[in-house]
Amino acid sequence: MAGKGGDVDIFQLLEEASEKKTEREQLLQSLDVKExxxxxxxxxxxxxxxxxxxxxxxxxxxxxxxxxxxxxxxxxxxxxxxxxxxxxxxxxxxxxxxxxxxxxxxxxxxxxxxxxxxxxxxxxxxxxxxxxxxxxxxxxxxxxxxxxxx
Ligand code: SF4
Ligand code: SF4
Missing domain, CATH: 3.30.70.20 (Alpha-Beta Plaits)
Structure with missing residues (x-):
C-alpha cells in the first residue's frame, strides 16, 4: 500500500513491529525481567x-x-x-x-x-x-x- 509520504507498506511495518516485540520479550526473559x-x-x-x-x-x-x-x-x-x-x-x-x-x-x-x-x-x-x-x-x-x- 502506498501512502502520501512515499511507498509505505503498512503490512510490512506491522510485521516488523511484531517481530521487534517478540525479540524484546525474548531479550527480557533472558535477563529474568518479569515485571x-x-x-x-x-x-x-x-x-x-x-x-x-x-x-x-x-x-x-x-x-x-x-x-x-x-x-x-x-x-x-x-x-x-x-x-x-x-x-x-x-x-x-x-x-x-x-x-x-x-x-x-x-x-x-x-x-x-x-x-x-x-x-x-x-x-x-x-x-x-x-x-x-x-x-x-x-x-x-x-x-x-x-x-x-x-
Ligand atoms: S545518572 Fe543522570 S547524570 Fe548520571 S549519567 Fe545518567 S543521566 Fe547523566
Ligand atoms: S533503568 Fe529502567 S527505565 Fe531506565 S532505561 Fe533502564 S529499563 Fe528503562
Whole structure:
C-alpha cells in the first residue's frame, strides 16, 4: 500500500513491529525481567547530564537499555521497560524523564528520585495490603491472627 509520504507498506511495518516485540520479550526473559511496562517513553536531557563523571544510570539499568557513546548517555528504547531505576539513581533532577502506562490505563511520570521512590513505596504498600487481604479477608480474621501472636 502506498501512502502520501512515499511507498509505505503498512503490512510490512506491522510485521516488523511484531517481530521487534517478540525479540524484546525474548531479550527480557533472558535477563529474568518479569515485571515491566509495555507502554511508555524515556527522555534524557544530555544538556544537563553529568555523565562524564557519573554514568550511574547505565550501571543500574536491568536491561542494558542505556549505554555510553558519542560522549553522552544513549538509550535503546526497545529494551527499556520503564522501571525507573535510572531515575532513582540519577544525580541531576529532571535529567531523565520516564512516562509509563499501567495496564489499568493510569499514566505515571517521573523525573526525580523522590517521585520514583514515592511511587515504589506506594506500590509496595498496595502489594502488602493485597497480600494481607488475601490471607485475612475480614477484620475479625486479622484481629484473631494478631491477638493470638501477642
Ligand atoms: S545518572 Fe543522570 S547524570 Fe548520571 S549519567 Fe545518567 S543521566 Fe547523566
Ligand atoms: S527505565 Fe531506565 S533503568 Fe529502567 S529499563 Fe528503562 S532505561 Fe533502564
Amino acid at each position: 515491566f511496562f509495555e507502554e511508555g517513553s524515556i527522555k534524557i536531557d544530555t544538556g544537563i547530564c553529568d555523565g562524564v563523571e557519573c554514568r550511574l544510570c547505565i550501571q543500574v539499568c536491568p536491561t542494558n537499555a542505556l549505554y555510553w557513546g558519542d560522549g553522552k548517555v544513549n538509550v535503546v528504547e526497545e529494551l527499556c521497560v520503564f522501571c525507573t531505576a535510572c531515575v532513582l539513581s540519577c544525580i541531576v533532577d529532571d535529567c531523565i524523564r520516564v512516562r509509563r502506562k499501567r495496564p489499568n490505563g493510569g499514566i505515571e511520570a517521573f523525573s526525580t528520585p523522590q517521585q520514583a521512590s514515592n511511587l515504589l513505596r506506594k506500590t509496595n504498600c498496595l502489594k502488602r495490603f493485597e497480600m494481607v487481604r488475601r490471607r485475612l479477608p475480614t477484620a475479625e480474621a486479622y484481629l484473631e491472627r494478631y491477638s493470638d501472636s501477642r
